[in-house]
Amino acid sequence: PPNLAPLPSGEAKAVEWHVVSLDDPPDQRWLKVVTQHAGRIAQLANLVVEGFADILGNRTLSKLLGQLDARLPAYYASLPNPEYGAEMKAIAQATGIGESLMFVYNIFYTVFGACTSIVAQNHDGQIWHARNLDFGLWPAFNFSKGNFWEMTAILRPMVVNVDVQRGGVTLYKQTTFAGFVGAH
Numbered sequence: 001p002p003n004l005a006p007l008p009s010g011e012a013k014a015v016e017w018h019v020v021s022l023d024d025p026p027d028q029r030w031l032k033v034v035t036q037h038a039g040r041i042a043q044l045a046n047l048v049v050e051g052f053a054d055i056l057g058n059r060t061l062s063k064l065l066g067q068l069d070a071r072l073p074a075y076y077a078s079l080p081n082p083e084y085g086a087e088m089k090a091i092a093q094a095t096g097i098g099e100s101l102m103f104v105y106n107i108f109y110t111v112f113g114a115c116t117s118i119v120a121q122n123h124d125g126q127i128w129h130a131r132n133l134d135f136g137l138w139p140a141f142n143f144s145k146g147n148f149w150e151m152t153a154i155l156r157p158m159v160v161n162v163d164v165q166r167g168g169v170t171l172y173k174q175t176t177f178a179g180f181v182g183a184h
Contacts, residue, residue: 015161015175022166026086030181031094037158037178038095044154044179045097045105068100075103080182087181095179106180117184131184133159133175 018033034041053061068075076085084106092102118130158178164171174183 015159017161017163019163019165021168022164022171026083027090030087030091030179033160033162034091034094034179037160040154040158041091041095041105041179042097044151044158045101047150047154048104048108049101065098065100068103069098072099072103084181091179091181102179106182129183133177133184 020029020033022029049061056064072085076082076088079085088102088106089099091097092099095102097105116132118128120128120130122128155177160176160178162174162176164174164183172183176184
């Protein structure tokens with residue numbers, strides 16, 4: 001994985017915090033987070049498209065994305081939260097990424113991630129869900145660039161902390177990737 005050196009002071013780089021209010025309309029919730037990272041989200045989307053195009057060919061990939069576009073309303077309706085579709089659509093618009101590609105972005109980690117996940121409860125009854133956010137699997141490894149983990153280099157600066165609130169009260173906190181809705 002790429003070496004992202006610490007700050008000149010020697011301190012580790014801090015992951016920024018954002019508040020996402022579930023009181024906001026779904027098409028507004030994530031805009032502050034994603035506009036700051038729009039370039040990297042687009043860069044990641046392009047990397048994924050290039051990886052799939054190398055395997056499937058441009059014509060097949062284009063056809064599959066077109067079919068996905070036609071089925072998005074049904075896919076959105078099958079998600080665990082009925083507002084996820086509106087959130088993804090707004091993120092796609094804010095970043096200039098096709099809606100079908102934003103959908104793939106949001107399910108890609110579930111399909112290709114193989115991270116460790118732990119669910120535990122402390123003595124106060126508080127539930128903790130921890131994931132290590134591994135992101136070194138295909139198509140991260142690019143042989144033509146001398147064993148450089150291209151996806152890792154793009155994802156690492158996209159890591160954000162989110163304080164998810166309703167009515168000004170924190171429901172949960174998460175560490176995630178900018179542009180990803182819900183919680184891993």
